Amino acid sequence: MHQLRTLSLRRPVAVLVATTVAALISQVGLHAATPVSGAIFTTDYTCLGVDLNIYGSLLDVYLDGGPAHPGAAGLPDGDYAVKITEPDGQTLLGTSVGTINSTPIHVVNGEFDQCYKLWDYVIKASDGSIGYDATANPGGEYKVWVSPDTSFPTDTSKTDNFKVPGGGGSNPQTLTLTVDKFYDANADGIRNGSEPLISGWKVLLTFGSLEYIRFTHVAFVTQPEDYTVTEFMPIETNWVRTTPSPVNHTVGSANFASTLFGNVCLGAGGGLTLGFWSNKNGQALVGSDDLSMLVGLNLVDAIGSPFNPATYSAFRTWLLGATATNMSYMLSAQLAAMELNVYNGRVNGAALVYAPGVSGANAAGFISVNGLMSQANTWLGSHPSTPSGDGGRAYAELLKNALDRANNDQNFAQAAPCAFNFPPD
DSSP: OOOOOOOSOSSOOOOOOSOOHHHHHHOOOOOOSSOOOSOEEEEOTTOOOSOBOBOSSGGGOEEEESOSSTTOOOOOSEEEEEEEEOTTSOSEEEEOTTSTTSOOEEEETTEESSOEEHHHHOEETTTOOBSOOOOOSTTOEEEEEEESSTTOOGGGOEEEEEEOGGGSSSOOOOEEEEEEEEEOTTOSSSOOTTSOEESSOEEEEEETTEEEEEESSEEEEEOSOOEEEEEOOOSSTTEEESSOSSEEEOOSSOSEEEEEEEEEEEEOOOOOOHHHHTSHHHHTTOOHHHHHHHHTSOOBOTTSOBOOOSSHHHHHHHHHTOOSSSHHHHHHHHHHHHHHHHHTTSSOTTOEEEOTTSTTOOTTSEEEHHHHHHHHHHHHHHOSOOOTTOTTHHHHHHHHHHHHHHHTTOSEEOSSOOOOOOOOO
16 A cells, blocks of 8 residues: 655646647657556545545546556656546547646656646646546546557556546545455355455456456445456466356445455376376386276276276286277276376375366366266266267266376366466556
8 A cells, every 4th residue: 555645746737838739639759669567546635545436526536556556567667648538538638748747747666756636737628727627428437548658559558547427526425346356275166264365366347338457455436336347367377267257246325345256276286197107106106906996997998898907017008008099098097097196195085176067076167086086987987988979078088188187287276376467458
């Protein structure tokens, strides 16, 4: 959270010097070479909140920017121009361009060097006086732009939306929307007391045509209205949702509404591959008890006949010869490897793995290793041969793939959050 900063003006208040609005709009500064990273936010005179959205007056709106939340990058250092438009971005309501101080916003170390009162740094599009014009749209909606380029190209501009219903002069009813993210270690879609909240997760709040990007924890102040919250997924591909997204809310006269998203990340769980169980390290672990355990399964060979290994040599030959011509043969090989992983204490049979589409998996697609092995073994008992064109081949492959990923240590639900990052806006 920002510390309260001095609100004294760093530079003189913008003054129009006999310049038409058309001339203001035509002025073009130096173009930034690359898109601008970071985020800007409207706030009030305290400069402590980044989730404010609704204001009682045009003079109540302040502008701040930088990494106000974990995950929100700072802006590149330098000077920035500012303008206010209708929410569609097409109609200019106020601008700093063409004034004595065309680029009043200054960034140091990724942060705005002060909290800027918008009214004091722009001139109206209608007559060139200090401030900005009231929006014509019935929702009282505005868009503020900040850019190092005074022509405000989209790829080098940062924007945020805000509302001043009725042009101001009132105290609108407000609603606080909270959005949080929790780490769903047991992948059940429900937060229990020991599952931690995750800060810095990127979300999108949508109100009609207006969009706001924020980072958890969010406490967004607006007016009661319908809205949608959507979570972004990070660059890292090992994260899985355990709750729905987006979430739509219909809000009447309530003054509080909340959204809670759950996610879990995937990784290692001790799995050992077919290659391990067919080499000397695996051979050292396989005894007569292991072979007896394997004989008790519904393993099959290339033609769908039962396979009951009497020796490690026979097992190894069968394992190395597995192909997907008969998908049930390859499924058998992956099942055998995982059964040995669990039997030899390398994998916890109660551990959860991501196996969407497998019977017995929960709504988020997770099932225990024991449950997955049971599903595979039962399926093989009634589907010993699944060649190309067989109706059961697709499901056999689904089971095989889930076991393959687990044997390769890729799809286990992790006990604690993994790293995550989001691409810049």
